[in-house]
Amino acid sequence: MQSGVFFTDYRRDMALRRLPLEKLRLAGFAVAVVLFGLLASPYWLNLANQIAIATIGAIGLNILVGYTGQISLGQGAFMAVGAYSAGILTARVGLPVALSLLLASLITAAVGVGFGLPSLRLKGLYLAIATLAAQQIVEWLITHWTALTGGTEAMVVPATKLLGLALNRDGSFYWVGTGLAAASALATANLFRSRIGRAFVAIRDQDIAAGAIGVDVFRTKLMAFATSSFLVGLSGALLAHHRTIVTWERFTIETSITYLAMIIIGGLGTISGSFFGATLIVLLPALISTLGRNLQGTAPMLTQLLPFIQQGVFGLILILFLVLEPEGLARLWRNVKDYFRLWPFSY
Amino acid sequence: MNTLLQLTVSGLSNGMIYALVAVGFVVVYKASDVINFAQGEFLLIGAYLSFTLIGPLGLPWSVGVALTLAIAAVVGLVVERLVIRPLIGEPIISMIMVTIGLSSVLKALVSAIWGTRPRAFPAFLPEGEIRIGQAVLGLDRLISIAVALLLLGLLSLFFRYAKDGIAMRAIADDQQAALSMGISIHRVLAVAWALAAMTATIGGLLLANVVGVGQDISYVGVRVFPVVILGGLDSVLGAVVAGAIIGLLEAYTGGYVGHGLNLIVPFLVLIVVLMVRPYGLFGKEIIERV
Numbered sequence: 001m002q003s004g005v006f007f008t009d010y011r012r013d014m015a016l017r018r019l020p021l022e023k024l025r026l027a028g029f030a031v032a033v034v035l036f037g038l039l040a041s042p043y044w045l046n047l048a049n050q051i052a053i054a055t056i057g058a059i060g061l062n063i064l065v066g067y068t069g070q071i072s073l074g075q076g077a078f079m080a081v082g083a084y085s086a087g088i089l090t091a092r093v094g095l096p097v098a099l100s101l102l103l104a105s106l107i108t109a110a111v112g113v114g115f116g117l118p119s120l121r122l123k124g125l126y127l128a129i130a131t132l133a134a135q136q137i138v139e140w141l142i143t144h145w146t147a148l149t150g151g152t153e154a155m156v157v158p159a160t161k162l163l164g165l166a167l168n169r170d171g172s173f174y175w176v177g178t179g180l181a182a183a184s185a186l187a188t189a190n191l192f193r194s195r196i197g198r199a200f201v202a203i204r205d206q207d208i209a210a211g212a213i214g215v216d217v218f219r220t221k222l223m224a225f226a227t228s229s230f231l232v233g234l235s236g237a238l239l240a241h242h243r244t245i246v247t248w249e250r251f252t253i254e255t256s257i258t259y260l261a262m263i264i265i266g267g268l269g270t271i272s273g274s275f276f277g278a279t280l281i282v283l284l285p286a287l288i289s290t291l292g293r294n295l296q297g298t299a300p301m302l303t304q305l306l307p308f309i310q311q312g313v314f315g316l317i318l319i320l321f322l323v324l325e326p327e328g329l330a331r332l333w334r335n336v337k338d339y340f341r342l343w344p345f346s347y
Numbered sequence: 348m349n350t351l352l353q354l355t356v357s358g359l360s361n362g363m364i365y366a367l368v369a370v371g372f373v374v375v376y377k378a379s380d381v382i383n384f385a386q387g388e389f390l391l392i393g394a395y396l397s398f399t400l401i402g403p404l405g406l407p408w409s410v411g412v413a414l415t416l417a418i419a420a421v422v423g424l425v426v427e428r429l430v431i432r433p434l435i436g437e438p439i440i441s442m443i444m445v446t447i448g449l450s451s452v453l454k455a456l457v458s459a460i461w462g463t464r465p466r467a468f469p470a471f472l473p474e475g476e477i478r479i480g481q482a483v484l485g486l487d488r489l490i491s492i493a494v495a496l497l498l499l500g501l502l503s504l505f506f507r508y509a510k511d512g513i514a515m516r517a518i519a520d521d522q523q524a525a526l527s528m529g530i531s532i533h534r535v536l537a538v539a540w541a542l543a544a545m546t547a548t549i550g551g552l553l554l555a556n557v558v559g560v561g562q563d564i565s566y567v568g569v570r571v572f573p574v575v576i577l578g579g580l581d582s583v584l585g586a587v588v589a590g591a592i593i594g595l596l597e598a599y600t601g602g603y604v605g606h607g608l609n610l611i612v613p614f615l616v617l618i619v620v621l622m623v624r625p626y627g628l629f630g631k632e633i634i635e636r637v
Contacts, residue, residue: 071440122621124439125382129572130621133614136569140611253569257447264444308459315451322445323433 014193021341037174045170047286052177053238054278056184058262059271060231063188065260066269067197068224069204071124074115074131076255077138078229080248082108082236084142084149087157087246097160097167101237108233109226116225120218123207135253142248155246167241177238184231185271191227200224204269261314265321267330276329284317285310352479354598360488360557362594363495367550368567369574369586370502371543377519377581378539381431382439384446386547387568388453393419393548394468394555394564395461402469412552416545423544427537435536454565465561491553498549499587502542506583511538519581573613577620579630588628 007013017023036048057079064070085104089095095103118130142149149155165172191197199220202210211217240246258281266277292306321328368386375383396418400411426449434445477484506512511534517525518535526532554564574593578585593613601609626632 065440071443118618118621122625125443126576126621126625128382128439128443129576130618132569132572133617133621136614137611137618140607144607257451260440260444261448264440268440305459308455310455312452312455312459315448315453315455318448319430319445319452322437322441322448323430326437326441 016189016193033178037171037178042170045174047282049170049173049177049242050282051275051279052174052181053235053242054259054262054282055181055275056238057232057235057259058266058274058278059181059184059188060228060235061259062263062266062269062271062274063191063200063231064224064228066263066267066273067192067204068200068221068228070116070119070221070224071128072115072131072228073128073253073256073260074135074138075232075259076251076253077115077135078108078112078232079236079239079255080138080142080251081111081229082233083240083246083251084155084236085233086237086240087155088148090157090160090241091155097162097241100160101162101234101241104237104240105230105233108236109230112225112229112232113222115229116222119221119225132253135256139248139252142251149248152248157240157244157246159244160241162241167238168244173242177242180234180238181275184234185275188231188271196220196223201269258314261318263328264326265317265328267328270328270330272333273328273330276333280317280329281314284313288313350602353484354602355595356484356488356492358595358598359591360492360495360553360594361597362591363492363499363587364550364554364590365567365571365574365594366499366587366590367495367546367553368571369578369590370499370583371546371550372571372575373578373581373583373586374515374539374546375543376575378515378535379431379435381442381446383543384443384568385426385450385453386543386571387565388450388457389419389422389544389547390551390554390567391457391562391565392422392453393544393551394560395457396548397552398466398468398555398560399461408469415548415552419544419548420541423541424537426544427540431536431540432533450565450568454562458562461560463562465559465563467559468555485557487556491556494549494553498546499583502546503583511535515539570613573617573620575627576617576625577627579627581631582627582629585627585629 005018007018012018017026037045040048057075060078061072061075064072082104085107086100089100089103090097115131115134119127122130143152145151159166159168161167162176165176167173167176192201199210199215200223202213202215203217203220203224207217210220236251239250262277262281263274264277265280266275267273288310289306292303292309296303325331368390371389372383372386375381393415397411397415400406400414401408404411406414430445430449434441476486477489506516514525514530515535515538517528517530518532522532550567551564554567558564570593574589575586577592578587578589593616596612596616597609600612620627
């Protein structure tokens with residue numbers, strides 16, 4: 001019978017998975033993911049691919065917002081940079097897809113550092129507004145710098161293969177997407193067991209104190225912007241290769257808001273939360289439209305209202321989580337786990 | 348010269364609408380340190396409500412406007428009670444996101460009720476034009492400038508002399524001291540949100556009267572950010588001056604430079620202001636270590 005999780009040496013306390021049960025759960029989840037990839041129908045595979053891409057983006061945003069405490073409304077712009085870089089590098093320069101994914105992520109990381117420069121003087125609210133302005137400027141650049149991006153026209157990305165897996169097909173992209181999502185999650189989990197990761201968290205919790213104990217605050221903030229936008233750029237680049245088409249409408253301020261909602265609903269500063277939030281936000285509109293189609297016979301009005309219902313439910317869920325459970329799905333999940341671990345004496 | 352005059356009038360009339368929306372923004376910020384991303388949706392609701400009341404329902408415009416304002420105030424109060432009050436004292440990101448969630452809900456409601464098709468607004472401002480030399484100036488734009496200026500003047504009187512207005516300034520100045528003097532922060536917050544919704548509504552009315560009613564007029568909610576930052580987040584006077592500056596800047600770049608540059612010039616200004624003078628033209632100078 002347990003009353004909590006305690007360890008007598010640091011090595012075990014710092015381990016990635018600390019309990020046998022956690023390892024078991026992870027193995028079960030991995031098996032489920034593999035089975036899903038083998039058995040699921042194309043419709044569900046497509047949703048799973050969207051979830052994988054969104055998870056990578058959400059983990060990236062969570063590094064910046066959840067772990068380092070720098071609020072960014074520029075997620076859409078970062079994803080756009082990743083997607084357009086991947087598109088241009090593949091379609092015009094003709095680079096192999098692995099190189100294009102890597103370069104696109106690096107370019108986004110560099111742009112992210114540029115976005116991060118205002119954090120030298122700004123924090124909190126003002127930084128959020130600065131990233132909002134940067135988002136607007138990037139959107140404008142994409143739609144007006146026609147020579148580079150094709151303006152408002154869609155940019156076509158040729159179909160590519162990575163390790164023999166066609167990226168534009170749902171069945172084969174699934175392995176690339178979930179593989180990279182798992183790698184991102186693992187890398188991020190390890191990042192926050194290192195000195196740099198702890199410096200990120202120190203800045204979030206109290207930046208002046210962090211400076212006093214020897215963290216170079218500005219440099220560390222820029223590193224947070226770089227690592228975060230690396231992952232976000234990767235997610236954008238994957239989106240470009242998966243859909244083989246890049247349009248600016250997918251990277252507006254709405255995108256930034258959607259991703260912020262993912263990490264808030266999932267849980268700020270948790271990796272599992274990024275996954276939970278991405279899953280919920282991707283599945284929600286799909287579930288609502290399925291429901292709407294099934295009810296079409298009884299309420300024909302519903303089809304017209306569907307997009308508004310989706311939008312309204314999205315906002316409502318966001319508000320409800322903020323008011324009722326600010327720590328998000330990750331917290332709910334932890335409560336469930338704690339309940340069963342400590343049962344029947346859960347206090 | 349004619350172009351200049353016309354651009355000035357249209358820039359000023361847009362700028363005054365920005366100023367009205369920005370004042371609501373500033374009032375909420377001063378009372379509760381909340382950045383309200385739903386301000387554009389308040390404007391949308393105001394425009395659609397008055398459209399329905401005056402247009403299809405055929406009420407005289409004075410009754411329609413009064414009724415719209417009353418409903419807007421109720422919406423503001425309900426929002427404050429249900430959404431904002433439970434979150435007082437939460438981190439900034441929660442506050443930002445809850446107003447974003449709110450804007451999503453409000454926008455969905457408006458689209459579900461009124462649809463997304465843009466419509467002509469039943470003009471209640473006298474149509475016509477004034478000619479100065481060769482320049483043709485729309486009477487409705489001139490009147491909306493005058494109306495906005497009048498309302499902004501009334502608001503500054505409210506802050507100066509009305510009991511609630513003074514209470515709001517006290518809360519903004521020093522919350523603890525104000526509370527110990529017996530000022531109810533709940534009441535001040537409620538008044539602030541009602542005021543925000545009402546000023547945005549009037550902005551929406553004036554804007555819809557010029558450009559028609561459609562989903563896209565909620566863009567003012569985003570374009571108000573450069574205004575409030577340039578003016579200073581906590582300054583009512585700043586909102587008015589900066590509203591005029593940003594409106595004119597947009598009109599001039601739109602008229603003389605083109606290329607859609609007018610869409611981002613305000614945001615370029617915003618970034619420069621944030622880097623050089625984050626508290627804006629008239630904001631309270633708070634030195635914050637970063």
